Amino acid sequence: MSDLAKEKAARLLxxxxxxxxxxxxxxxxxxxxxxxxxxxxxxxxxxxxxxHDDIPRPAVQMENTYQLSPTQRFPVLTVKDILKDxxxxxxxxxxxxxxxxxxxxKTISEVIKARVKDLMIPRYKIIVIxxxxxxxxxxxxxxxxxxxxxxxxxxxSHTFKxxxxxxxxxxxxxxxE
Amino acid sequence: xxxxxxxxxxxxxxxxxxxxxxxxxxxxxxxxPYEQKRVxxxxxxxxxxxxxxxxxxxxxxxxxxxxxxxQKNGAGLQSASSCFWDNTTDxxxxxxxxxxxxxxxxxxxxxxI
Numbered sequence: 001m002s003d004l005a006k007e008k009a010a011r012l013l014x015x016x017x018x019x020x021x022x023x024x025x026x027x028x029x030x031x032x033x034x035x036x037x038x039x040x041x042x043x044x045x046x047x048x049x050x051x052h053d054d055i056p057r058p059a060v061q062m063e064n065t066y067q068l069s070p071t072q073r074f075p076v077l078t079v080k081d082i083l084k085d086x087x088x089x090x091x092x093x094x095x096x097x098x099x100x101x102x103x104x105x106k107t108i109s110e111v112i113k114a115r116v117k118d119l120m121i122p123r124y125k126i127i128v129i130x131x132x133x134x135x136x137x138x139x140x141x142x143x144x145x146x147x148x149x150x151x152x153x154x155x156x157s158h159t160f161k162x163x164x165x166x167x168x169x170x171x172x173x174x175x176x177e
Numbered sequence: 178x179x180x181x182x183x184x185x186x187x188x189x190x191x192x193x194x195x196x197x198x199x200x201x202x203x204x205x206x207x208x209x210p211y212e213q214k215r216v217x218x219x220x221x222x223x224x225x226x227x228x229x230x231x232x233x234x235x236x237x238x239x240x241x242x243x244x245x246x247x248q249k250n251g252a253g254l255q256s257a258s259s260c261f262w263d264n265t266t267d268x269x270x271x272x273x274x275x276x277x278x279x280x281x282x283x284x285x286x287x288x289x290i
Contacts, residue, residue, distance in 0.1 A: 039202075039203065039207075039208070039274060039275065039276040040274070040275050040276075041199050041202070041272055041273065041274040041275070042272070042273045042274075043191070043195045043270065043271070043272050043273075096253065098253055098255070101253075101255045102255050104255075105255045105256060105257035106257045106259075108257075109257045109258060109259035110259055112259070113259040113260075113261055116261075117261060125260075125261060125262040125263070125267070125288055126260065126261040126262075127241060127258065127259075127260045127261075127262070127286055127288075128258060128259045128260070129243060129256070129257075129258045129284070130256065130257050130258070130259075131245065131254060131255070131256040131257075132254070132255045132256075133247070133252060133253065133254040133255070134252040134253045134254070135252070136250055136251055136252035137250060138247060138248040138249075138250035138251075138252045139211065139213055139216070139247075139248050140245065140246065140247040140248065140254075141216045141217060141219075141220050141245070141246045141247075142220075142243070142244070142245045142246075143217075143220035143221060143224055143243070143244050144224065144241065144242060144243035144244065145221075145224040145225060145228055145242055146228075146239070146240065146241045146242070147228050147231065147232055147239060147240040147241075148239040148240070148241070149239070153239070170243070172241050172286075174239055174241075174288050176263075176288075176290075177290050
């Protein structure tokens with residue numbers, strides 16, 4: 001019985017096409033100088049590449065809903081409360097350690113995504129970005145700009161700080177037309 | 178034939194996007210050292226340039242571009258993202274770029290309309 005249920009759940013997931021794609025990046029503290037090149041760049045993809053090639057799925061044809069705008073908007077303040085809650089509960093007493101924080105970023109982003117999904121806002125795609133950094137007298141700037149529909153799409157973000165680390169969480173909600 | 182063409186045009190092409198990002202980073206920051214007064218303007222220019230180039234591609238996508246610029250001071254930074262979307266049509270691309278004095282991480286998320 002449980003196998004059948006599992007199969008059904010797997011099929012449903014495939015149909016809906018939602019996959020948790022985790023991209024995590026780390027900037028390691030470099031003591032040595034970059035001798036040869038003046039600038040280095042690396043490109044990263046999502047953590048599960050080649051997924052498209054494995055399962056050749058036919059393009060899903062959506063029926064017309066004749067719905068122009070969302071019934072329910074992206075709840076900015078509710079999401080901000082979620083972010084505040086999750087960040088303080090996970091990071092209140094933590095110190096910055098590379099391994100721990102690497103795991104922490106992945107865990108926190110999954111947790112936030114799950115909680116925002118629980119709000120069940122229909123037809124909204126969710127993107128969660130977490131950055132945890134060490135405080136060491138350095139200066140840093142984060143910025144973002146989006147090309148989307150002003151009336152339907154929105155974002156919410158929160159920053160948490162303690163004595164040894166800081167964390168920034170941003171959630172973007174984009175309406176799927 | 179038509180289906181293949183439309184599939185190519187409406188997919189998120191990582192290589193194209195990453196080259197756009199690298200070009201705008203080189204153009205805006207290049208070899209400059211980290212200057213607190215100018216970094217605000219750099220972030221805005223990098224992001225605006227990327228967005229401008231991306232919109233010129235004329236693909237049916239909504240874009241989110243984020244940029245983090247950090248001074249090289251021995252501190253560490255971890256970053257992760259988690260997305261709830263349609264894996265067949267949407268994609269993301271992250272470019273880590275550095276020069277002698279600063280680190281820069283630019284992420285582009287493309288969501289199909």
